Amino acid sequence: MDDTTTQWPLGRLLSAAARAVEREWDERLRAIGLPHAALIVVDILVRTGPSGAESLARTARVQPQTMSRTLERLERDGLVERTPHPADRRRRVVQVTDAGRASWETARHIEREVLPEDPALRAALQGVLDGR
Template sequence: MDEDVLSTPGHLISLAARGFARLSESRLKPLGFGVGQLPVLVALQNGKASTQRDLARFARVEQPPMAQMLARMERDGLIERTPDPADGRSSRIVLTKTAQECMPKAIAALFQGNREALAGFTDAEAGQLADLLTRLIDNLDQIASAELSSGD
């Protein structure tokens, strides 16, 4: 059977992800944020993480790229680092007042972009799409974990 590689879910999801990234980037840039910073901003805002290690785990990225992103965010005045009272070698990371003030606008812009991208979808279809993508991500995480542990 001759399958069209460009019609596979993997390729279509990749196209959709790039489209969302472009849309989000254009709406976040005027607020001083980058789309790649979103997991960090959300984790810090919601108190889900406060160290570089926790943020890397939360955002599902390796430590070196997280360190680079945090350095840029600190340079741009989005985060501040303070010594961790429990561990002198580590630092706690918090959003600056400026970043905190811009977050509601950024979140509103992202939700608006999602609504526009899902125009013509019913609420049930949008919910089902989110559920299916969540399951797909879980499957991909399991595959990656299995391949990492078998490579040890």
Template sequence: MDTSYWSTSRLLSTAARLNENRDNERLRSIGVTHSGVTILKVLASAGSMSQVKLAQIVRVQAQTVGKALERLEMRALVTRQKSESDRRVTFVALTPAGRTILDEVQQGEGVPLGGAGYAEEDLRAALISVINATRDNLLAPGPVPEPQLVASA
């Protein structure tokens, strides 16, 4: 397949999809997905929060998070509880079993994710730069400057 004529957007989305598919294959053995691990990481870092806030943090629709949470809740990796004061709000929390699975993934116990080495770190830094610049430029008036890509020595 000749990718030399693809737009940057198509290259990024294809790379993201392939990376997520690779990670999902590796995660299948412990019964979680790439999106599930992302949710577990957010909850481990930020603590219990509303489902809407969780969706905002991971930048997806609340319905999309809801489907992933159903799968995580069935495995007892998260809990969901309606707010007492507003029944429309659902709070999500990481369970001890969810923490254990997350620890296994993060320690790479039989489920290595992503690449390894400096090339992976350089790619991550470049992608973070592109994402931040694109997000910032969407909010800023005027011409759109090019993102600054950082290469390590």
């Protein structure tokens, strides 16, 4: 039976390609001590600045409990720091550390090696996520 990727349904092709890229990317991120979930949080903080855990969870589209565990690991590893909110001592503000920013920079290089930027691919994937 001929099972070349040219004959696969688009959904199967997209899913297989995503898994292949994710496996390589995750492996390389683990090698620098930055799991994929942690990278998402550091990326949000680098791009938007200090934030609260609830806001980070909404932006990352994860449950607050998941974000809490991720932030604990990131803080333990010195990639983020949590400090009291200036207006409400019960809340904490999360910000990326210099070590976190350095890991983010390394991860960006890894991403470009694993999946070089392609504007057409980016537009197509954004279209899928936007429901177009």
